[in-house]
Amino acid sequence: MTTAEISRTANQSALAPGKHRRWWQEAVTFAGLSAVAxxxxxxxxxTCGIGGQEFLEPDxxxxxxxxxxxxxxxxxxxxxxxxxxxxxxxxxxxxxxxxVGTKRIMVLGDSATEGLQVPLGNTYCRVLERxxxxxSAGRSEVLNFGCSSYSTGQQVLQFEQQAVKYHxxxxxxxxxxxxxLQNVYNPYKRxxxxxxxxxxxxxxxxxxxxxxxxxxxxxxxPNAVLSFLRKNSRIxxxxxxxxxxxxxxxxxxxxxxxxxxxxxxxxxxxQSNKFKRLLYPPQDVWPVTSKLITRLNDVCLANGSKLIxxxxxxxxxxxVQTKQIAEFIRLSKQERFGLLDLTPAFxxxxxPSSLFLQYHFSSDGHKVAAEQLAAFLKNQxxxxxxxxx
Amino acid sequence: xxxxSFTYLIFLPIIVALYWLLPAVCRRGLLLVASYVFYMNxxxxxxxxxxxxxxxxxxLGLAIFAHQKxxxxxxxxxxxxxxxxxxxxxxxNFLIDSLFQSATWLHTKLGLPLPVPVTEPVVNIxxxxxxxxxxxxxxxxITDVYRGSQPxxxxxxxxxxxxxxxxxxxGPIKRFQDFMKQLLEEPVFRxxxxxxxxxxxxxxxxxxxxxxxxxxxxxxxxxxxLDKLGTLDAWIAVVGFQLQIFFDFSxxxxxxxxxxxxxxxxxxxxxxxxxxxxNLTEFWHRWHMSLSTWLRDYLFIPxxxxxxxxxxxxxxxxxxxxxxxxxxxxxxxxxxxGAFHGGILVLTKExxxxxxxxxWLARLRPHPIWHCAGVLVTWFLLFMAGILFRSxxxxxxxAMAQKLFVPASSGQVVPALLESTxxxxxxxxxxxxxCSVCWERSDCSQPDAKLASQxxxxxGWRSYAEGVAQWWQNSFAAQAVTYASVALIVLGFAPGxxxxxIYFQF
Numbered sequence: 100m101t102t103a104e105i106s107r108t109a110n111q112s113a114l115a116p117g118k119h120r121r122w123w124q125e126a127v128t129f130a131g132l133s134a135v136a137x138x139x140x141x142x143x144x145x146t147c148g149i150g151g152q153e154f155l156e157p158d159x160x161x162x163x164x165x166x167x168x169x170x171x172x173x174x175x176x177x178x179x180x181x182x183x184x185x186x187x188x189x190x191x192x193x194x195x196x197x198x199v200g201t202k203r204i205m206v207l208g209d210s211a212t213e214g215l216q217v218p219l220g221n222t223y224c225r226v227l228e229r230x231x232x233x234x235s236a237g238r239s240e241v242l243n244f245g246c247s248s249y250s251t252g253q254q255v256l257q258f259e260q261q262a263v264k265y266h267x268x269x270x271x272x273x274x275x276x277x278x279x280l281q282n283v284y285n286p287y288k289r290x291x292x293x294x295x296x297x298x299x300x301x302x303x304x305x306x307x308x309x310x311x312x313x314x315x316x317x318x319x320x321p322n323a324v325l326s327f328l329r330k331n332s333r334i335x336x337x338x339x340x341x342x343x344x345x346x347x348x349x350x351x352x353x354x355x356x357x358x359x360x361x362x363x364x365x366x367x368x369x370q371s372n373k374f375k376r377l378l379y380p381p382q383d384v385w386p387v388t389s390k391l392i393t394r395l396n397d398v399c400l401a402n403g404s405k406l407i408x409x410x411x412x413x414x415x416x417x418x419v420q421t422k423q424i425a426e427f428i429r430l431s432k433q434e435r436f437g438l439l440d441l442t443p444a445f446x447x448x449x450x451p452s453s454l455f456l457q458y459h460f461s462s463d464g465h466k467v468a469a470e471q472l473a474a475f476l477k478n479q480x481x482x483x484x485x486x487x488x
Numbered sequence: 489x490x491x492x493s494f495t496y497l498i499f500l501p502i503i504v505a506l507y508w509l510l511p512a513v514c515r516r517g518l519l520l521v522a523s524y525v526f527y528m529n530x531x532x533x534x535x536x537x538x539x540x541x542x543x544x545x546x547x548l549g550l551a552i553f554a555h556q557k558x559x560x561x562x563x564x565x566x567x568x569x570x571x572x573x574x575x576x577x578x579x580x581n582f583l584i585d586s587l588f589q590s591a592t593w594l595h596t597k598l599g600l601p602l603p604v605p606v607t608e609p610v611v612n613i614x615x616x617x618x619x620x621x622x623x624x625x626x627x628x629x630i631t632d633v634y635r636g637s638q639p640x641x642x643x644x645x646x647x648x649x650x651x652x653x654x655x656x657x658x659g660p661i662k663r664f665q666d667f668m669k670q671l672l673e674e675p676v677f678r679x680x681x682x683x684x685x686x687x688x689x690x691x692x693x694x695x696x697x698x699x700x701x702x703x704x705x706x707x708x709x710x711x712x713x714l715d716k717l718g719t720l721d722a723w724i725a726v727v728g729f730q731l732q733i734f735f736d737f738s739x740x741x742x743x744x745x746x747x748x749x750x751x752x753x754x755x756x757x758x759x760x761x762x763x764x765x766x767n768l769t770e771f772w773h774r775w776h777m778s779l780s781t782w783l784r785d786y787l788f789i790p791x792x793x794x795x796x797x798x799x800x801x802x803x804x805x806x807x808x809x810x811x812x813x814x815x816x817x818x819x820x821x822x823x824x825x826g827a828f829h830g831g832i833l834v835l836t837k838e839x840x841x842x843x844x845x846x847x848w849l850a851r852l853r854p855h856p857i858w859h860c861a862g863v864l865v866t867w868f869l870l871f872m873a874g875i876l877f878r879s880x881x882x883x884x885x886x887a888m889a890q891k892l893f894v895p896a897s898s899g900q901v902v903p904a905l906l907e908s909t910x911x912x913x914x915x916x917x918x919x920x921x922x923c924s925v926c927w928e929r930s931d932c933s934q935p936d937a938k939l940a941s942q943x944x945x946x947x948g949w950r951s952y953a954e955g956v957a958q959w960w961q962n963s964f965a966a967q968a969v970t971y972a973s974v975a976l977i978v979l980g981f982a983p984g985x986x987x988x989x990i991y992f993q994f
Contacts, residue, residue, distance in 0.1 A: 129965035178907040337980040349494040
């Protein structure tokens with residue numbers, strides 16, 4: 100409809116008498132046109148790389164996981180267009196069995212490690228692997244197990260359940276203070292994200308709390324249609340992304356959604372009551388996190404791997420993170436794991452802002468992180484010859 | 489409340505549904521309440537400001553009409569009041585900053601004994617949304633009443649004219665005579681009008697979100713990282729900004745006009761193919777038309793217009809454009825932007841006079857190549873002016889302009905453009921425009937005799953397309969699927985975060 104026609108139609112004194120169509124004709128038209136529209140939209144979105152940001156699916160043990168083999172086109176911050184590996188990681192293909200003569204570094208982390216904001220080849224894991232293989236006779240593999248939204252606790256469980264099977268010689272965990280906040284939750288809160296949480300019991304032991312996962316187990320059960328749409332439909336990706344974007348940016352939407360979720364929980368009391376939540380006093384983040392790191396270190400050592408914790412650069416001088424770094428220094432000495440704080444290197448860069456996009460590393464940031472890690476590995480070898488590197 | 493927000497997505501359908509379900513007598517009241525809810529959604533206290541301005545201007549209109557002998561005095565008081573409000577909210581900090589900078593310069597450079605404070609004083613004011621627009625509507629109202637128009641007797645009708653939410657925040661600047669005529673005629677629900685409104689809303693959302701916001705991301709990379717800018721980057725950023733501001737503002741206007749049509753009201757058009765203008769004078773007849781006609785009627789003509797000879801005309805053009813620049817924003821680069829436009833408008837007039845005096849040049853004027861050259865020159869001038877408009881400071885603008893002409897290898901803007909969806913969406917929009925033009929030109933039912941003579945008979949594809957359009961208009965299912973698809977396209981191509989409209993800051 101053109102501008103001239105708009106004014107013409109707006110000027111019409113009454114609606115032109117149209118033929119009244121029967122309801123079944125309208126229903127058939129609706130069905131037919133909807134099918135055509137779906138096909139055309141899927142083609143359009145696929146061609147333009149739209150709706151390809153849906154890359155996580157529910158996981159009964161970890162809360163969520165990346166969808167194996169999914170093509171992801173990322174536009175939220177930065178840009179990338181790559182496939183996840185067949186094992187479901189932001190990585191190139193790796194056999195589970197370690198090739199003879201190859202040394203493996205397993206990298207755990209959240210979205211900062213996953214690095215969807217930059218092309219796969221520019222993530223610090225890929226850069227590090229190229230770096231390590233360029234200068235030495237031996238072959239090295241760097242495996243990227245980073246997954247968006249993972250807490251430190253989920254990273255530890257991921258290592259115990261999946262990563263050990265890859266027999267890493269070295270394990271690197273990129274610690275982001277925001278991820279640690281998700282290790283604990285308030286059990287009295289009605290709505291909580293489906294993931295394993297942790298707490299320290301009255302005897303001082305670290306305990307896992309899966310009650311939220313169990314509570315939402317029904318909703319998380321594999322649904323064939325939903326799984327298919329999540330993996331294959333761009334329209335589903337657009338709707339899912341819109342839901343996320345509105346939840347973050349639109350207060351009213353967030354309120355309405357929260358209200359609906361609460362309402363659903365009240366409407367279906369039978370299901371909610373099936374799984375009683377574990378009740379314990381509110382937890383401080385750091386004691387739980389330090390116990391998780393200790394546990395990861397123990398599991399690494401038990402499986403012949405050495406742990407290095409790399410700390411996400413604190414370029415904004417966040418006091419909470421500054422305090423955590425001090426705690427990490429103490430813990431690393433006590434538990435004897437490697438510690439690399441990226442803050443000094445990032446601050447020393449002539450243009451620190453170029454190392455980040457909004458919240459995540461830019462390609463330059465990934466490069467600096469990889470260089471720092473490579474230098475750290477080299478120094479560690481010089482300090483104690485017993486390390487894997 | 490933003491037109492591109494979820495809140496408006498809920499707000500508009502509720503108000504439209506209530507509006508048409510309620511008896512006619514309640515509709516104006518509902519629209520008035522809705523307009524205040526819309527405005528007070530941001531800072532509720534500012535609802536009182538618009539109410540105060542409405543009350544004062546209502547009585548000013550009546551007073552001007554009632555006291556014909558003292559109408560000039562009342563008008564002057566009214567202008568002082570309206571402009572005073574605008575200056576206080578919009579220009580207070582600009583004036584303080586300019587005075588402080590001048591005093592500091594005089595004190596430090598020339599050693600004048602001035603009592604300059606150590607820190608710059610700042611007045612904590614948040615600019616009320618749309619104040620520049622509704623102040624201009626009030627000035628138009630009292631001036632027209634002064635010139636002989638009948639004032640609005642019914643306060644509630646006047647309040648609705650002042651607060652009407654589809655045009656409240658960023659225009660188009662309405663004329664009360666047109667609006668009151670529609671208000672008194674009591675709009676009747678017509679599906680065709682409603683459909684036209686819906687079409688405009690979707691078109692506006694597409695322009696704003698899919699084109700404007702995505703262009704904004706590319707433009708921001710260019711303007712925010714001057715040090716890493718190559719020549720091609722700079723050109724993309726500068727051209728991109730001109731397109732961004734067009735899509736942003738015309739998108740807003742389309743949504744506003746579409747929303748008004750949903751209630752059965754028509755608000756004026758603001759754009760008419762501005763990038764086809766072959767000179768800057770023509771451009772201002774096609775761009776932000778409600779502002780340019782306001783500036784002509786309430787600033788240029790009262791200043792003397794073109795009645796007092798060549799020099800006075802030039803002075804009036806310059807003053808009008810400088811004040812127009814200042815209206816856009818309280819900063820010196822807006823003033824210079826206005827002066828740039830004013831200067832080019834003066835030069836355009838001189839050039840046109842020169843061309844008409846030189847025979848062979850005058851004969852070239854009707855030639856299409858002459859027109860195309862004019863369009864290209866106009867684009868270039870707009871791009872240069874756009875740098876002044878977009879930059880935060882004058883040094884920033886100069887640095888950006890320098891980047892255009894100093895060869896340097898490409899940086900971040902080119903990859904950002906290629907990675908974005910813009911190559912596809914801009915091409916799709918260009919195709920849409922071409923189809924629109926073909927459709928209009930092939931329409932023999934148009935009253936344009938010239939066009940009709942060019943197309944003596946309805947072509948086969950035209951009648952086929954009209955048949956499809958007729959079928960579409962009569963099928964609720966077809967319309968539902970179409971609008972749902974467009975909505976999905978807008979959502980899919982939207983950047984992660986909704987951006988506010990550029991003209992909201994004015």
